[in-house]
Amino acid sequence: MGTESIQSPIVQFVALDKLIAMGRANSLWPLTFGLACCAIEMMATGCARFDLDRFGAGVFRPAPKQSDVMIVAGTISKKMAPAIQTLYEQMPHPKWVIALGNCAISGGPFVFEGQYGIVEGADKFLPVDVFIPGCPPRPEALIEGILELEEKITGSRRWPRVEAG
Amino acid sequence: MLRDRIKTALAALSPLEITETDHAKKGYDLDVQVSPDQVPAAAEAIRQEEFFIEAVTGVDWFGEQAAIVAEAAKVKAAAAKKAAAAAAAAAEAGGEAVPPAPAPEAPAEEAELLPDVMEVVYDFSHYQENCRVVVRTRVPRDNPELPTISSIFQGANWHERETHDFFGIRFLGHPDLTPLLLPEDADFHPLLKDFKA
Amino acid sequence: MNPEIIRVVGYVVAVIAFVALNAAMLVWMERKVAGHIQRRIGPKEVGPFGILQSFADGIKLMTKQLIVPEGADVLLFKVAPMLVMIPAIMCFVTIPFSEQLAARNINVGLLLIFAIASVNVFALLLGGWASNNKYAVISAARAVSQNVAYEIPMLITAITVVMFTGTMNLQEIVLGQAGGFWNWNIFPVGKNIGMVVVMPISFLIFFICSMAETNRAPFDLGEAESELVAGFHTEYAGMGFGLFFLGEYANVFIGCSLSVILFLGGWQGPFGLLPGVHWFLLKVYFLIFVVMWMRWTFPRTTFYGLLNLSWKILIPISLFNLVLTGAFIKVF
Amino acid sequence: MSEMACDKHKETFVLNMGPQHPATHGVLRVKLVMDGEYIVEAEPVLGYIHRMHEKMGENRTWAQFMPNMGRLDYLGALSYNHGYAAAVERAAGIAVPERAEYIRVMTVELNRISSHLLWMGAYLLDLGGFTPLLYAFDDREKILDMLERVTGSRLTYCYFRFGGLYNDVDDQFLAEAKGFVARLRSRLPMYHTLVTKNVILMQRLKGIGVIDADMCRRYGVTGPVARGSGLNYDVRKNEPYSVYPQFDFDVPVYTEGDSMARYMVRMDEIEQSLRIVEQAIDGLPDGPVMAEKVPKIVKPPKGDYYHAVEAARGSFGVRLVSNGTNTPYRMKLRSPTYSNLSLLAEVAKGVTVADAVAFMGSLDLVIPEIDR
Incomplete structure (x- = not known):
């Protein structure tokens, strides 16, 4: 696959595509949608100290039709999963999913042998773009997640990555 | 003394057993054992003394x-x-x-093997005085049924529904025993000791 | 070709550009104002001071998938957002930005604006109803009764101004306030000492009503998000929603500019200084800032509180005001 | 319902509020039968975030269950830590050093303030006022910073151990806490001018969702909701635990029973909690923060035990049944908002949606704690 040469279209809209990608990346409106503990940290990220609005991502829309990114913040119970699926399907393309916190990644601390109530991770039924670990993740982690998503959309990172250590 | 008053009121129902317990050690003052059909009467007596309902729950004594x-x-x-x-x-x-x-x-x-039982525990407390009353009753595990108290304490409605969710205990006369915390079509009772997911 | 037509067409293009850019600017301003009121900085990373934020939003909204919900009335669903924009743009025809800058000086300009602006509520109703969503329908019903309720005191107070100035021509109303801020209609000490009692109240009622007419907080019951998710535009995605948004800001601009023209001297400077478009925009943007300030300070009223305010308080006061106006014009 | 449908003058329809809805604070669903803007019937549907806490209690050891307390009610997690630790300590007969209890009280009260602040902000958000939320979060962040310093986490604390604490507080924490008390005291009047005295707020809250004392009794309502209905019930006073008897604080009680009363109770409670924190800092005794003879594996003797604490939302009770092994036999968690929410159906009858939202917000719901 990778070695095949793909013929490029005669008319290219690289600049336009780039512009659209830039627009999308800088205007990621999340869905107001909290499930559990992580939702509080999501709120904290939007509030005074961390201010997600700096990146244009602070417009929390209550209606799925108007939002671009779904932040799955919390444990997904089996009763809730169909509703989440519906919400995701209601969002117009292009749309992204961020799994915030261990519960949305894998079920987190609520996985044990014989558990009967939860779905072990959002990626069981949603195409997740960014995973943010933590229980709950700090607001900085969510901001980093948004930056990662921007990088995924535009292909370039807003700020240089800070290496650990 | 509220504790004595409620004790005499409950004793009139001829419960199986009334024990005064040490609040510091147990966390409650009065431990009342009644038979299942006495529960509404006990609840009514407790309601007369202006207690409020804390919770209703079950304990599965499977294999006891x-x-x-x-x-x-x-x-x-x-x-x-x-x-x-x-x-x-x-x-x-x-x-x-x-x-x-x-x-x-x-x-x-x-020793012939008695059928296993489930316990239903009612917690009551009082707004003015420090007095907690625990009412217990035991129902057979293969046919867990007892009368509801949700007409006496409306708050018991949800607690009983939850107990039904978790243990399958049926409260006769309860307005709506559909699963509350479990999915609407759930037919399992997860807190039973022999429950396997 | 008639140069007049070219002038009008040119003006329409300019107005559309102005409405779009102005809305973009107002969205940015709203977010910045909100941010600073809320101890944060608001958009910052997209362009200098985040000034390009609205353009990013615009690009995104325009390239979003359009969804028509199942069971919706497709035609009406698609028409409603346009119906929001068209009256908003038409209203600009008669608004005098300065002595020279006005598309058409119509001698019933005030009436025209009120007539056209009322179509706006029709769009909300259609949008809400066509969406086939219960929240949207409730919200549309709310928006209609709210608009009906507030149209009345708004018109009555407008009549006080018309009685006082004796004209419905917006340009003439502005010209009548020339000479300095003591001649402005809000506090006309220079012209009619009796009206000093009436006009501030009229201004207050007019301003409140124009806020309610444009569905701005604390009267934003149509899109009360804690009750009705997103109100009449719950089902709108992409640019459909974007047009509702643009329309809202255009209406805010019209409401504030009407307040400025009727009460604050339009494009006249406060000390008889240079008249011009700068003064007009300055005053309008100040009023818009006040509108935003209110939005980020007050909680939302209830629907019944809102109607009570109109029917039981604003309408009686405005009627009383009308009577007083007649009396004072006769006496002084 | 069928009567309604037959009644030609009344045309009702069903409105589903939630599970994703801005006013439900998470994933509560309320089925509303509406007649125009008025609610004919309201039925909450729970379980969308049922996380099996009680089942988990039966398959981990006593100590392993502690982290669940942080997830149960993530806004006032330390009260839940306190309730569970105290219940196990009561069962196993472990005495806690006084310094540890002082620090427990101090952190629990700070946590209570942060919970009430968040509630205030979120409640105003329900009512359509956006800004107070950000002010509240701004102050709340200060508390989170302090608590993070001693507990290691921002939200889902697991700080208490059977017999004491995970670690001691340092001087910087005490200094910061002292500074915070002064800071919040000076900011509370600002909240009152911005929020409490607002005409629109008063109009929306006064006389809305009235609960009387008898209704509280029938539904088992506790916490600020009960205190807003004239009931002077606070577990810290009525059933003294920990070192609360050593502190001087009042229990705010309002008799109106409406949403405004509940609002005022919580605002006054912030002040009282500040008083407790201040006294705890001043009177903090020296000594260890962990009891000496705590067995590595706790095995409470057979029997059942109950312990209630006053959490931010009301009386949180833990009913333990031990069979003498290292795992609980049954773990019943009595959560306050479960009882508080159960009266929604009765109160919401005949009110408008907007008032129902105002009422529901005044109950201070944390859904994961209801569903458990």
């Missing part, structure tokens, strides 16, 4: 009877062994021919 029987058998076997040993020791000491100790009876024969 078997454990009791096993325990009894163990004690019995130990006792028999001890007696046999004593007899042997006596025989050794006396040298006389002692009649052999009777063989221990088979445990299954002597």
Whole structure:
């Protein structure tokens, strides 16, 4: 696959595509949608100290039709999963999913042998773009997640990555 | 004293057992055992004294009877062994021919296995005085049924529904026993000790 | 070709550009104002001071998938957002930005604006109803009764101004306030000492009503998000939603500019200084800032509180005001 | 319902509020039968975030269950830590050093303030006022910073141990806490001018969702909701635990029973909690923060035990049933908002949606704690 040469279209809209990608990346409106503990940290990220609005991502829309990114913040119970699926399907393309916190990644601390109530991770039924670990993740982690998503959309990172250590 | 008042009020119902407990050790003051059909009457008496309902819950004593029987058998076997040993020791000491100790009876024969039970626990507390009353009742595990108190304490409605969710205990006369916390079509009772997902 | 037509067409293009850019600017301003009121900084990373934020939003909204919900009335669903924009743009025809800058000086300009602006509520109703969503329908019903309720005191107070100035021509109303801020209609000490009692109240009622007409907080019951998710535009995605948004800001601008023209001297400077478009925009943006300030300070009223305010308080006061106006014009 | 449908003058329809809805604070669903803007019937549907806490209690050891307390009610997690630790300590007969209890009280009260602040902000958000939320979060962040310093986490604390604490507080924490008390005291009047005295707020809250004392009794309502209905019930006073008897604080009680009363109770409670924190800092005794003879594996003797604490939302009770092994036999968690929410159906009858939202917000719901 990778070695095949793909013929490029005669008319290219690289600049336009780039512009659209830039627009999308800088205007990621999340869905107001909290499930559990992580939702509080999501709120904290939007509030005074961390201010997600700096990146244009602070417009929390209550209606799925108007939002671009779904932040799955919390444990997904089996009763809730169909509703989440519906919400995701209601969002117009292009749309992204961020799994915030261990519960949305894998079920987190609520996985044990014989558990009967939860779905072990959002990626069981949603195409997740960014995973943010933590229980709950700090607001900085969510901001980093948004930056990662921007990088995924535009292909370039807003700020240089800070290496650990 | 509220505790004495409620005690006399409940004693009039002839419950199975009333125990005063140490609040510092147990966390409640009065432990009342009643039979299932006495529960509404007890709740009514408690309501008269202006208590409020804290919670209703269940406990599944699955295997308790078997454990009791096993325990009894163990004690019995130990006792028999001890007696046999004593007899042997006596025989050794006396040298006389002692009649052999009777063989221990088979445990299954002597203690018949009672059906397992589930316990329903009602917690009540009072807004003015520090007094907690626990009402317990036991229902058979294979047919767990007892009357509801949701017409006396409306708050019991959800607690009983939850208990039904978790244990399958049916509250007769309850307005709506559809699953509350579990999915609407759930037919399992996860807090039963023999529940397997 | 008639140069007049070219002038009008040119003006329409300019107005559309102005409405779009102005809305973009107002969205940015709203977010910045909100941010600073809320101890944060608001958009910052997209362009200098986040000034390009609205363009990013615009690009995104325009390239979003359009969804028509199942069971919706497709035609009405698609028409409603346009119906929001068209009256908003038409209203700009008669608004005098300065002595020279006005598309058409119509001698019933005030009436025209009120007539056209009322179509706006029709769009909300259609949008809400066509969406086939219960929240949207409730919200549309709310928006209609709210608009009906507030149209009345708004018109009555407008009549006080018309009685006082004797004209419905917006340009003439502005010209009548020339000479300095003591001649402005809000506090006309220079012209009619009796009206000093009436006009501030009229201004207050007019301003409150124009806020309610444009569905701005604390009267944003149409899109009360804690009750009705997103109100009449719950089902709108992409640019459909974007047009509702643009329309809202265009209406805010019209409401504030009407307040400025009727009460604050339009494009007249406060000390008889240079008249011009700068003064007009300055005053309008100040009023818009006040509108935003209110939005980020007050909680939302209830629907019944809102109607009570209109029917029981604003309408009686405005009627009383009308009577007083007649009396004072006669006496002084 | 069928009567309604037959009644030609009344045309009702069903409105589903939630599970994703801005006013439900998470994933509560309320089925509303509406007649125009008025609610004919309201039925909450729970379980969308049922996380099996009680089942988990039966398959981990006593100590392993502690982290669940942080997830149960993530806004006032330390009260839940306190309730569970105290219940196990009561069962196993472990005495806690006084310094540890002082620090427990101090952190629990700070946590209570942060919970009430968040509630205030979120409640105003329900009512359509956006800004107070950000002010509240701004102050709340200060508390989170302090608590993070000693507990290691921002939200889902697991700080208490059977017999004491995970670690001691340092001087910087005490200094910061002292500074915070002064800071919040000076900011509370600002909240009152911005929020409490607002005409629109008063109009929206006064006389809305009235609960009387008898209704509280029937539904088992506790916490600020009960205190807003004239009931002077606070577990800290009525059933003293920990070192609360050593502190001087009042229990705010309002008799109106409406949403405004509940609002005022919580605002006054912030002040009282500040008083407790201040006294705890001043009177903090020296000594260890962990009891000496705590067994590595706790095995409470057979029997059942109950312990209630006053959490931010009301009386949180833990009913333990031990069979003498290292795992609980049954773990019943009595959560306050479960009882508080159950009266929604009765109160919401005949009110408008907006008032129902105002009422529901005044109950201070944390859904994961209801669903458990």
